[in-house]
Amino acid sequence: MALPQTLPGFREFYPEAMAVRSHIFRVWRQTAHVFGFQEYDGPVLEPLELYTRKSGDEIEAQLFSFTDKGGREVSLRPEMTPTVCRLVGAKANALKRPIKWFSIAEFYRYERMQKGRGRCFFQFNADIFGEAGPEAEVELIALLVQCLRGFGLTAEDFYIRLSDRNLWLHYLEALGFDEAQARSVLGVIDKYEKIGDAAFTSFTEAHGAMDETRKAKILALLAVKGIDALEAVVAQAGSEKLTARLADWRALLGGLEAMGVGAFVSVDLGVVRGLSYYTGFVFEAFDRKGDLRALAGGGRYNDLVAKYGGPDLPAVGFAIGDMTFQLLLEARGLLPKIMQAPDAYAVIGGPAERTLALGHVNELRQAALRVDYPLKQTAFGKQFKAAGESGAKLALIYGESEVARGVVKIRDLGDGKETEVPAHQLVLAVRELLGR
RNA sequence: GUGGUUGUAGCUCAGUUGGUUAGAGCACCAGAUUGUGGAUCUGGGGGUCGCGGGUUCAAAUCCCGUCAGCCACCCCA
Numbered sequence: 001m002a003l004p005q006t007l008p009g010f011r012e013f014y015p016e017a018m019a020v021r022s023h024i025f026r027v028w029r030q031t032a033h034v035f036g037f038q039e040y041d042g043p044v045l046e047p048l049e050l051y052t053r054k055s056g057d058e059i060e061a062q063l064f065s066f067t068d069k070g071g072r073e074v075s076l077r078p079e080m081t082p083t084v085c086r087l088v089g090a091k092a093n094a095l096k097r098p099i100k101w102f103s104i105a106e107f108y109r110y111e112r113m114q115k116g117r118g119r120c121f122f123q124f125n126a127d128i129f130g131e132a133g134p135e136a137e138v139e140l141i142a143l144l145v146q147c148l149r150g151f152g153l154t155a156e157d158f159y160i161r162l163s164d165r166n167l168w169l170h171y172l173e174a175l176g177f178d179e180a181q182a183r184s185v186l187g188v189i190d191k192y193e194k195i196g197d198a199a200f201t202s203f204t205e206a207h208g209a210m211d212e213t214r215k216a217k218i219l220a221l222l223a224v225k226g227i228d229a230l231e232a233v234v235a236q237a238g239s240e241k242l243t244a245r246l247a248d249w250r251a252l253l254g255g256l257e258a259m260g261v262g263a264f265v266s267v268d269l270g271v272v273r274g275l276s277y278y279t280g281f282v283f284e285a286f287d288r289k290g291d292l293r294a295l296a297g298g299g300r301y302n303d304l305v306a307k308y309g310g311p312d313l314p315a316v317g318f319a320i321g322d323m324t325f326q327l328l329l330e331a332r333g334l335l336p337k338i339m340q341a342p343d344a345y346a347v348i349g350g351p352a353e354r355t356l357a358l359g360h361v362n363e364l365r366q367a368a369l370r371v372d373y374p375l376k377q378t379a380f381g382k383q384f385k386a387a388g389e390s391g392a393k394l395a396l397i398y399g400e401s402e403v404a405r406g407v408v409k410i411r412d413l414g415d416g417k418e419t420e421v422p423a424h425q426l427v428l429a430v431r432e433l434l435g436r
Numbered sequence: 437g438u439g440g441u442u443g444u445a446g447c448u449c450a451g452u453u454g455g456u457u458a459g460a461g462c463a464c465c466a467g468a469u470u471g472u473g474g475a476u477c478u479g480g481g482g483g484u485c486g487c488g489g490g491u492u493c494a495a496a497u498c499c500c501g502u503c504a505g506c507c508a509c510c511c512c513a
Contacts, residue, residue: 005486008504055513061437062511079513111511112437276513293512319513349471380471388473399471413473 009111009119019338021122024322024329025104027150028124032102035143037126040101042083048073050082054277054307064108064119076108080125081277081301081317082308088129089310097130100139116293116324127317129305134248136316137281137300138255144285144296144318145261148325152334155263158287158295162252163271165299166280167234167245171221174239175214181207189222190272224269227253252281277301283318287328295328296320341391343434344410346373347383349399357398360408360426367427369434371396388413394433396426 006012013021029039048065065075077083080103088099103125111119126143128136141160148158165186172182184203191199203210217237224230227249234242249267256262265283273282282299286292298318305313329335344364348357357373364371372390374383380399387395397409397418407420410433421429 005504051513059513062513081513109512112509113505114507117512274512297512347472379469381469381473384471384473386473395473397472401471411472416472418472 007119009113011118011120015340016338019340020326020335021322023336023338024151024326025122025124028104028147028320029102031146031150032124032126032143035100035139035146037100037102037143039103040084040087041103041105042077042080042087044077044106045074046077046083048075050086050308051075051078054082054304062109062111064110077105078107078109080105080107080123080319081127081304084125084127084317085305085308085310085315088127088313088315089305089308092129092305092311092313095129098136099129100126101129102126116321116327118323122322123319124322125317125319127315129313129315131316132302132314134252134281135255136314137252137283138259140298140316140318141256141265141283142259142261144283144298144320145264147320148285148295151329153328153332156288157328157332158264158285160265160283160285161268161271162265162281162283163267163269163273164245164249164281165272165278167242167249168221168269168272170239170241170245171234171237172218174237174242175217177214185218186272189218189270190274192222193270221269224267226267230267230269248281273297273299277304279303281316285320287331292324292327292331295324339391341393342370342372343392344369344371344394344396344430345383345387345390345392345413346371346396346398347380347387348373348377349380349403350377353398353400353403356403356423357396360396360398360423364427364430367431369427369430394430396430 063075188199278299279302280300285296300316302314395411
């Protein structure tokens with residue numbers, strides 16, 4: 001009878017994989033703390049409505065949703081944003097501004113597996129609530145950059161594409177598109193990079209053919225690759241809203257430059273982030289080689305807290321997924337071979353010596369030294385072999401002769417040097433040999 | 437959800453036109469080795485050949501189905 005298999009798309013972490021995961025999380029967490037973000041978490045299981053309210057019922061096809069034993073419609077969380085909006089919204093008036101929060105959590109989506117995408121994955125989420133100005137974007141993008149740089153990735157390895165849904169909407173308004181048409185155009189922009197001119201088909205079907213003049217103007221903004229070009233294109237449109245928005249852009253880019261991350265960011269109006277809830281600046285991180293899917297994505301979502309029952313609270317956030325990110329680190333050889341090795345390994349002569357040895361093992365462990373020893377009594381040769389393979393720096397030798405003389409022989413497994421120390425000085429001696 | 441492709445030991449892979457008890461390397465365990473490690477040698481465990489059905493005297497091999505992995509599409513909050 002075959003054992004039940006791991007569910008498709010779910011992951012198991014053997015010690016080696018777990019070491020990698022822990023390493024990544026450790027750097028992310030440390031970086032977030034350095035930037036003054038506070039960690040939070042929420043439930044893994046949420047009411048289904050938390051997700052359908054924001055994204056409509058069709059989202060349910062992508063959810064791990066079911067009816068629980070109490071008849072509740074529930075879903076495993078596919079993302080953090082609704083949860084954090086609820087958390088913040090519920091206590092918004094009691095929280096000091098700006099609210100800078102982050103989390104590292106697992107998410108679940110009922111989707112087909114692919115490279116860099118499974119049915120469960122971890123995300124680092126960071127958000128700032130309560131700051132409407134581009135200063136919040138500066139801080140978040142700087143954090144995003146550092147979360148990648150912290151592993152040794154450089155501006156040669158990744159970059160961040162920066163765009164703006166507000167700018168697009170103002171621009172399209174100036175071109176005379178109504179609201180529904182503008183939304184349709186955003187969909188076109190999202191697809192244009194991938195399928196080119198065919199992207200306009202969806203607009204044509206809904207609103208009729210677009211005149212060439214306006215199409216050319218859309219393509220002009222789409223082609224913008226820098227602040228100068230952006231200003232030039234926007235100046236032609238001659239809209240007050242657009243001019244005001246440009247001031248935000250200058251503030252954002254200036255801030256990013258001052259923060260030392262300018263080299264990682266490129267102006268690129270081709271990014272609009274799907275049909276999502278974003279209301280202003282949006283950004284996505286990609287590897288430079290371009291053979292992986294997006295590493296991270298985020299943007300401003302000023303309406304969402306209110307939508308989840310909280311007060312009007314401006315917000316901006318981003319998420320980094322662990323799978324694509326790990327693929328990038330592997331490709332660049334930036335995952336250190338992490339080995340969980342003990343500091344010392346006890347080599348024990350026989351049952352008589354074992355009592356003393358275990359006492360010392362305990363003593364060393366109380367002193368926070370990592371110590372291992374063979375559970376079963378075996379020959380000395382085997383124990384030395386095990387000591388070497390464990391990666392320990394020192395072997396502590398408990399033979400008949402040492403125990404009788406009240407000493408412990410310590411062998412440096414690197415250079416083979418041996419010293420004897422009185423049993424009562426063991427902790428000190430081990431510390432010294434380890435250099436701490 | 438659609439299409440393509442791949443499934444043999446923990447891992448990487450052999451396995452002849454269908455032919456007897458399916459192999460190798462690495463890894464693991466044990467012995468050589470009763471006080472000094474990484475080596476070497478010897479031995480051992482581990483497979484319903486993804487699963488199910490069909491063709492055949494005979495299937496890892498051929499056919500059908502199914503499941504799973506990979507790749508692309510859809511989607512990507």
